[in-house]
Amino acid sequence: MVRTLALFGATGSIGQNTLQILRMYRHQFRLVAFSFHRNVDLAREIAREFQPRWIVSTGTSDLQELEGIPVLYGKEGLQEVAAQPDVDIVLVATAGTIGVFPTLTALEHGKRVALANKETLVAFGPAVKPKMAAGKLIPVDSEHSALFQLVEGRKEEVVEVYLTASGGPFRTTPLEALRNVTPEQALRHPTWRMGKKITIDSATLMNKGLEVIEAHFLFDVSPDQIRVVIHPQSIVHALVYLRDSSALAHLGYPDMKIPIQYALTYPERWPTEIQPLNLPEIGHLTFEALDMEKFRLLALAYTALKEGNTAPCVLNAANEEAVYAFLEGKIGFLDIPKVVEHVLEERVREGITGEDLDSLLFADRWARAHARSVIQRLAS
Numbered sequence: 001m002v003r004t005l006a007l008f009g010a011t012g013s014i015g016q017n018t019l020q021i022l023r024m025y026r027h028q029f030r031l032v033a034f035s036f037h038r039n040v041d042l043a044r045e046i047a048r049e050f051q052p053r054w055i056v057s058t059g060t061s062d063l064q065e066l067e068g069i070p071v072l073y074g075k076e077g078l079q080e081v082a083a084q085p086d087v088d089i090v091l092v093a094t095a096g097t098i099g100v101f102p103t104l105t106a107l108e109h110g111k112r113v114a115l116a117n118k119e120t121l122v123a124f125g126p127a128v129k130p131k132m133a134a135g136k137l138i139p140v141d142s143e144h145s146a147l148f149q150l151v152e153g154r155k156e157e158v159v160e161v162y163l164t165a166s167g168g169p170f171r172t173t174p175l176e177a178l179r180n181v182t183p184e185q186a187l188r189h190p191t192w193r194m195g196k197k198i199t200i201d202s203a204t205l206m207n208k209g210l211e212v213i214e215a216h217f218l219f220d221v222s223p224d225q226i227r228v229v230i231h232p233q234s235i236v237h238a239l240v241y242l243r244d245s246s247a248l249a250h251l252g253y254p255d256m257k258i259p260i261q262y263a264l265t266y267p268e269r270w271p272t273e274i275q276p277l278n279l280p281e282i283g284h285l286t287f288e289a290l291d292m293e294k295f296r297l298l299a300l301a302y303t304a305l306k307e308g309n310t311a312p313c314v315l316n317a318a319n320e321e322a323v324y325a326f327l328e329g330k331i332g333f334l335d336i337p338k339v340v341e342h343v344l345e346e347r348v349r350e351g352i353t354g355e356d357l358d359s360l361l362f363a364d365r366w367a368r369a370h371a372r373s374v375i376q377r378l379a380s
C-alpha cells in the first residue's frame with residue numbers, strides 16, 4: 001500500500017531529510033503536496049523531481065503554477081491540502097506559528113500528523129490538546145519521538161521523563177563570557193545540523209525549554225515530572241524513569257532521518273541508511289547537571305509552563321523575536337532572556353489570558369509587538 005504524504009516546510013532542514021527518506025522508499029510513499037516559504041528555486045527542483053498534485057506557497061504570492069503544478073497560498077492553502085481525502089499523512093515542518101492551522105485541520109479529519117513544528121504545541125497546546133484524540137499526532141523531534149516509543153504501553157508506570165540536551169556550543173563557557181557571543185559562534189552546534197532559529201535556541205537551551213512544554217502536552221506529564229540532563233554526545237535522546245526505580249533509554253546517532261521515518265512508518269519500523277550504533281567507537285556517554293542560572297531561558301520555560309494559559313505562547317513569541325534580533329546583530333546573546341522575561345511579566349500585568357485558538361493567536365501577536373518594543377529599547 002502506498003502512503004500519501006503532504007510535506008509542509010519541504011525546503012527546510014527537516015523537509016530535506018524527509019525527501020531523502022522518500023527517495024529511499026519511492027514505491028512506499030508518494031509526495032502529493034508540499035509547501036515552501038521563500039526558496040522558489042528549491043521548490044521548483046522538488047516539484048520537478050516528485051511531481052506532486054499541489055504546491056503551497058506561504059511566502060510569495062505571485063506564482064500561479066510551478067512546473068505546471070497549481071500553487072495554493074498561505075494558511076488556507078495548507079488547510080485545503082490537509083483536508084484532502086487522499087492525503088494520509090501530514091508532516092508539519094514549517095517554521096513559525098502557521099503550523100498550527102494544518103495540524104488542527106488534519107487532526108479534525110482523523111489523519112496522522114507527523115509534527116516537527118514546535119510552535120504548534122508550545123504556543124497552542126491548550127487548543128490542540130482536545131483535538132489530539134480525533135487523529136494521531138506523532139512527534140518528529142528526536143527527544144519526543146524517543147519518549148513516544150518509551151512511554152507507549154506503560155504510561156501508568158512512568159514516574160518521570162528525562163530529555164537530554166547536548167548543552168550546545170557554550171556548555172563549558174562561563175556565564176560572563178556569553179555576553180560577547182556572536183551569531184556565528186552561536187550557530188556552531190556541536191552535534192545536530194538544523195535551521196538557524198532552532199540552532200540559536202539550542203545554544204541558549206530555550207530549545208530544551210520548548211521541548212519540556214511540548215512533552216507536557218504530548219505525554220500528560222506535569223512540569224515537576226519533566227527533567228533535563230546535559231548529555232554532550234547526543235546519543236541518548238530521552239529516558240523514562242519507572243515506578244520500580246528502573247529506567248529505559250532510547251539511543252541513536254543524532255540524525256533526524258530516524259525519528260522522521262518512524263513518524264511516517266509507525267507502528268512499523270523500517271531500515272534506514274544510518275549505520276547501527278558503534279558503542280566501542282562512541283566510547284563514553286556522559287551526563288551532567290544543568291546550570292539553570294546560566295541557561296536562564298530554560299528556567300523561564302518551566303515558569304511559563306507552570307503558569308500555563310497564554311504564558312508558553314508568550315514565551316515562544318517573545319523568544320522568536322529576540323532570536324531574530326540577535327541574528328540581525330541588534331541585541332546581544334544575554335539580551336534574549338531579558339526580552340522574554342520582561343514580556344512574560346508584562347503578560348501578567350496586562351492580563352493577557354485565554355486558552356482557545358483566537359485568544360492564543362492574540363497573545364502571540366501581543367507578545368511579538370511587546371518584544372519588539374523591548375528590543376528597540378535594548379538596541380538603542
Ligand code: NDP
Nearest residue numbers: 009011012013014037038039058094095116117118194195
Ligand atoms: P528551517 O529553517 O531549516 O526550515 C523551515 C521551513 O519552513 C522551510 O521550508 C521554510 O521555507 C519554511 N518557512 C520559513 N518561514 C516560514 C513561515 N513564516 N511560514 C511558513 N513556512 C515558513 O527549519 P527546520 O527544518 O530546522 O525546522 C522546522 C521546524 O521543525 C521548526 O519548528 C523546528 O523547531 C522544528 N524542529 C526541527 C528540528 C531539526 O532538526 N531541524 C528538530 C526538531 C524540531 P523556505 O526555506 O522556502 O523559506
Ligand code: MG
Nearest residue numbers: 141142143211
Ligand atoms: Mg530536539
